[in-house]
Amino acid sequence: MLDLIAQRRGTLGPAERRVADWVLEHPRRAARMRLAELAAASGSSEPTVIRFCRRFGLRGFRDFAPRMTEALSRPATYVHHHVQPDDAPVDAATKVVDASIQALFAIRAQVASMPVQAVVDALARARQIVFAGLGASGHVAADASHKFFRLGLPCTALTDSPSILQYAAIAEPGDVFLVTSHSGRWAELARAAATAGERGACTVALTEPGTPLADAARFLLPCHAPEDTNVYTPMSSRLAQLALLDALQVALALAMGDAAVDRLRRSKDALQRG
């Protein structure tokens, strides 16, 4: 959380930046403060603080305090080790796994402030669920489709731009359109989400907060994972997305009750025979 604030500090306007600076300098105090207090202390106004919170994927200032206390009480033991060119294969491998663990910790800390309940409700009522993603995120989408399908829900995975845009154009109310992206910067994904949303579908973005895609979707599951810049593929963030979708599926299964659990058990038993 604090990392994220520090990182995105530069993209903020002057007033919001004052808030960011104050929070970064007095994180523990900020966690215990009221909205009006923080606004006064940082020399800005209440709506500015709220907008500041929203920019980081929070629903409002109500989620700020819990989120901060969680971030502050998180064990800081797992410091990120960058992979060095002269690392032995085993050491490099260990560091990569460490980075993944780190990413999951980050996700864990954020889960509490995500609109999980709202998304689960939408999924439970969905006429169909459409997962979309390009490149590596396409694999995430395919995996998710394969996973939610076992709950007995109509699922599809779309992994190329034409299909995604075509679907968005024919989306209907009752559909849930879940778009996955590491960077959130592909224009066509944001456009597809916007279109589907206008047509009445429930759009969910699984991506970095503050990006076009994140803004275009109705619900945002923020997925910010600190990547090792020496590694040129978004690995840990993809892992975080998968873990989050796993979590979503389990939450959905619980919400759907016995019928869903029964379907899962049956689909598992079907494999056991093989």
Add this chain to the structure above:
Amino acid sequence: MLDLIAQRRGTLGPAERRVADWVLEHPRRAARMRLAELAAASGSSEPTVIRFCRRFGLRGFRDFAPRMTEALSRPATYVHHHVQPDDAPVDAATKVVDASIQALFAIRAQVASMPVQAVVDALARARQIVFAGLGASGHVAADASHKFFRLGLPCTALTDSPSILQYAAIAEPGDVFLVTSHSGRWAELARAAATAGERGACTVALTEPGTPLADAARFLLPCHAPEDTNVYTPMSSRLAQLALLDALQVALALAMGDAAVDRLRRSKDALQRG
């Protein structure tokens, strides 16, 4: 905090005791609830809940949620929490992520004793790399192929039995055949690995130790992840497999030297333009 509540539970009156019991039974949900919600859920009233909080040295209900989240995010609570039917969606989601973190910890501990060096050597010299997997592991294979492909190596992913068996029959020395499976019990996968091995290919299994597939392959990357038996899909183990393949790719990139790193950078830059 929770210990304190449990300890002082006996000294409370009936109504406040109902609150204490409810909080002890659903600590994570309690941390996220409103005053009115907690009062209703515990079968008491709002002032009773406030008095309950004051009894533990808190100024009021406003301090309750932060205290709880702090208590719950302590390292001790990371250890094993099974998902329960009456968990709130957010709590279930957190538990699933916890399970994934645990799986990665388990993998991390095992990495040191894996034949990473040997596998990396084989991959670096490979004429082509073939990833194979069925069902959920098929997605892992596809993802791996997509990832190693960026190193400039000839890669394929096979995700159905006929293709896998056909490939095994025409495998050649210089090929690396990497088979992924959660259970390791699909007979055709073990057979394919054996066949490919006989034909001189280097076979690598990414699966549970002690299974037919593990025995049939030349190298074994053990991937045993403790699954929550209440969850009927192998989620954390699949995550562990992905993390391990990520690690392998990075290790391989390092072993291949500047050329590989350059290819990764180029493939990343190609996306940036989009």
Add this chain to the structure above:
DNA sequence: GTCCAGCATGTAGGAAAATTACAGAAATAT
């Protein structure tokens, strides 16, 4: 140089949640 569009910021009013005041019920002691 002037005007307009778009964005960032702040003001004020309204909604929601937590807290307090008070009164009734239960339990115990006299």
Add this chain to the structure above:
DNA sequence: ATATTTCTGTAATTTTCCTACATGCTGGAC
């Protein structure tokens, strides 16, 4: 049996947060 103390719930009060709208600023077009 009654009085007193303790406990509990209803209703009003206050605090806190959020939203709608107005204002001022920056940057680009004509």
